[in-house]
Amino acid sequence: MQSKHKKRICIVARSLSEGGADRVAAMQSIFLSDLGYDVYIITILNSIGYPFKGKLFNLGAIKEQNDTVYGRFNRFLLFKNFLSSNNIDVVIDHRVRSKRFSEYMISGLIYPKSTIYVVHNFTIELYFPPNQFLTKYFYKKVKSIVSVSNGIEKKVGELYKFKNLKTIYNPIDFEYIDRLKVKSTEPLSHYIFWYGRFEEKQKNLSLLIDAYSKSQLPSKNIKLILMGDGKDKTLIHDKIVNLELSDFVEIKPFSENPFKYINASKFTVLTSEFEGFPMTVLESLACGIPVISVEYKNFEDGVVDNEYNGLLVENHNPEVLANAFNRFINDEKLYLRCKANAKKSLASFSVEKISKEWQILIDN
Missing domain, CATH: 3.40.50.2000 (Glycogen Phosphorylase B;)
Incomplete structure (x- = not known):
């Protein structure tokens, strides 16, 4: 079934190798491409192993060249420019998101409102920055927070009281x-x-x-x-x-x-x-x-x-x-x-x- 709207989707992942979340992100790039979406992928680490579809922007390769304070700031700008220049409609973020300052910067200055955060682990603290007030402020505005199990969604809801919650299980090809x-x-x-x-x-x-x-x-x-x-x-x-x-x-x-x-x-x-x-x-x-x-x-x-x-x-x-x-x-x-x-x-x-x-x- 093809999508009626050829939206431009950007999948953000830690890498495309080793972990289950990485495999899900890679698989998602394939089935969303097959549905007719324009798919883009950003990886934070330079580790590509799983098959994928879409235009890849490997921030990890850039990180390996320069991981100074200036290099991190430059990657922040490259991240923002990539989403802007490609007119991304929806971001789907599979990363761990526990770093306070950088995650609020990404949420507030880089990501569009149509962002979907995915929570892959029952230890939900890995997926939300520690300041609950700011986390609730930034994350309640996004399109959706998707948990990969009902148990995770229930835990997120009890802690943060978000209304934009949904469970979508991991698929098997x-x-x-x-x-x-x-x-x-x-x-x-x-x-x-x-x-x-x-x-x-x-x-x-x-x-x-x-x-x-x-x-x-x-x-x-x-x-x-x-x-x-x-x-x-x-x-x-x-x-x-x-x-x-x-x-x-x-x-x-x-x-x-x-x-x-x-x-x-x-x-x-x-x-x-x-x-x-x-x-x-x-x-x-x-x-x-x-x-x-x-x-x-x-x-x-x-x-x-x-x-x-x-x-x-x-x-x-x-x-x-x-x-x-x-x-x-x-x-x-x-x-x-x-x-x-x-x-x-x-x-x-x-x-x-x-x-x-x-x-x-x-x-x-």
């Missing part, structure tokens, strides 16, 4: 995933899989390593593969070495195609402290691979249905998580039931359905 998941990987033994950013405070990878070490998986020669990059990658590597798991746990760099690794895995794991609406879970289930997830903050609004398409266990308990690993390995009937239900449990998250919700919001 089944056709794209089906095409990529069958591409061959290098020969690997049996393994379970985690991928994302190595950020211990949120992703709680120490819990995953501890649970794996306590499970039966190493003795059954079922490996754990971790994929991604991030500031705590060395910390996790050192923990693997200290637990003498180097022969069983492998760290791989970020890949533009994690789906081929998901597809070849036994199951994927999520051990986060908090999430919004985690893309890694959606992508795993879309590949037909069940998920073992801890009960992170806001897990009730997620898609893992215990013993239907995966397992849900209490957080912060490596023994309980290890037992869940063992159940999926030893109880074939349970595992095959969850595997059979994985993909069909995502019927309501197709990119066709979600893109129409965005079109209605943009054209309203």
Whole structure:
């Protein structure tokens, strides 16, 4: 369905690689382009990995050349001029927005009134500058504040009392995933899989390593593969070495195609402290691979249905998580039931359905 109005949309993202929010922004550029909008993309970091459509303005590449005070001021002007010179109608901002001064400058001096702020995480403090009075003043005027789950929208509403709130879930492009998941990987033994950013405070990878070490998986020669990059990658590597798991746990760099690794895995794991609406879970289930997830903050609004398409266990308990690993390995009937239900449990998250919700919001 083509848009009746060829509006000019600018998507603003941290980057186009690694994180779930980045993947959503890249995917959004594609389906909005396919709907007939003129799409522009601004990235704050020079990290482009996911496929996208539209005219890209890579502020990160400019930042790498000059990150002085003058360089930051110059990027601010370039940001403003880009939106103005391209006559942008609607801005969709996927970034974390917690810096007080710069975010109020962007809201007040750069963005048009037709701005949509997206909140990707249950830790909503990451998406709103800390001064509540100024945040309410600037953000209540924008076109919409979109949360990626009902739980997040409820939390934002309770704290800020905004009226311009809406929930639009993250979409899944089944056709794209089906095409990529069958591409061959290098020969690997049996393994379970985690991928994302190595950020211990949120992703709680120490819990995953501890649970794996306590499970039966190493003795059954079922490996754990971790994929991604991030500031705590060395910390996790050192923990693997200290637990003498180097022969069983492998760290791989970020890949533009994690789906081929998901597809070849036994199951994927999520051990986060908090999430919004985690893309890694959606992508795993879309590949037909069940998920073992801890009960992170806001897990009730997620898609893992215990013993239907995966397992849900209490957080912060490596023994309980290890037992869940063992159940999926030893109880074939349970595992095959969850595997059979994985993909069909995502019927309501197709990119066709979600893109129409965005079109209605943009054209309203």
